[in-house]
Amino acid sequence: MEAIYLIGFMGSGKTTVSRELARRLNVAVYDTDEEIIKMKGKSINEIFAADGEAKFRLLESDVLRSIPSNDAVIATGGGIVGLEENRLYLKNKVNVVYLHAELENILERLKDDDSRPLLRKDKLQSAEVLYSKRLPLYRGAAGIEIGTSGKPITRIVDDIIQRMKK
Numbered sequence: 001m002e003a004i005y006l007i008g009f010m011g012s013g014k015t016t017v018s019r020e021l022a023r024r025l026n027v028a029v030y031d032t033d034e035e036i037i038k039m040k041g042k043s044i045n046e047i048f049a050a051d052g053e054a055k056f057r058l059l060e061s062d063v064l065r066s067i068p069s070n071d072a073v074i075a076t077g078g079g080i081v082g083l084e085e086n087r088l089y090l091k092n093k094v095n096v097v098y099l100h101a102e103l104e105n106i107l108e109r110l111k112d113d114d115s116r117p118l119l120r121k122d123k124l125q126s127a128e129v130l131y132s133k134r135l136p137l138y139r140g141a142a143g144i145e146i147g148t149s150g151k152p153i154t155r156i157v158d159d160i161i162q163r164m165k166k
């Protein structure tokens with residue numbers, strides 16, 4: 001099976017959906033954020049604070065390329081589409097799924113979660129700017145778009161399985 005790459009904004013459900021989707025398809029699951037956390041032995045907040053976002057992006061790009069592109073579901077970080085080299089890498093993959101959620105839903109999902117350095121409470125205005133900037137990048141990189149607002153995880157997984165190419 002060609003790997004399924006999940007892309008989308010923070011809180012769109014990539015990590016949550018990837019686990020259930022991999023379980024259903026009986027394949028391995030990877031998460032670029034988790035791989036980076038394991039590699040560095042630090043949280044994303046700590047990596048951003050100590051090394052800066054640019055360094056994190058380089059690591060993320062390396063990690064994306066190190067993950068097998070067969071028999072796997074891959075949850076990516078919300079900012080993976082920031083670098084052109086990653087957009088081009090994903091463009092060549094068959095199953096790139098953009099999980100779409102309205103910003104309003106995202107902020108509600110993440111209101112008690114402070115693990116994302118680019119979505120701090122004092123930065124909500126910039127979240128809107130980032131969301132608008134990223135939207136066309138996700139849509140440009142993905143061959144499949146799945147709406148997630150108001151949908152339970154099992155339904156999102158069903159929708160992906162129905163639309164994936166083998």
Ligand SMILES: Nc1ncnc2c1ncn2[C@@H]1O[C@H](COP(=O)(O)OP(=O)(O)OP(=O)(O)O)[C@@H](O)[C@H]1O
Pocket residue numbers: 008009010011012013014015016017033075076077078079109110116148149150151152153156
């Ligand atoms: N369809 C959904 N309905 C309701 N809550 C959801 C849905 N999808 C995800 N969530 C919740 O939103 C939160 C964030 O989800 P998750 O960590 O999977 O997002 P993510 O896309 O991996 O974000 P990031 O880019 O920051 O890694 C979790 O608490 C999760 O339970």
Ligand SMILES: O=C(O)C1=C[C@@H](O)[C@@H](O)[C@H](O)C1
Pocket residue numbers: 009010033044076077078079080115116117118
């Ligand atoms: O959207 C983003 O830029 C990010 C999303 C998360 O998955 C993490 O990769 C990190 O918090 C940055």
Ligand SMILES: [Mg+2]
Pocket residue numbers: 014015016031033075076077
């Ligand atoms: Mg995630």
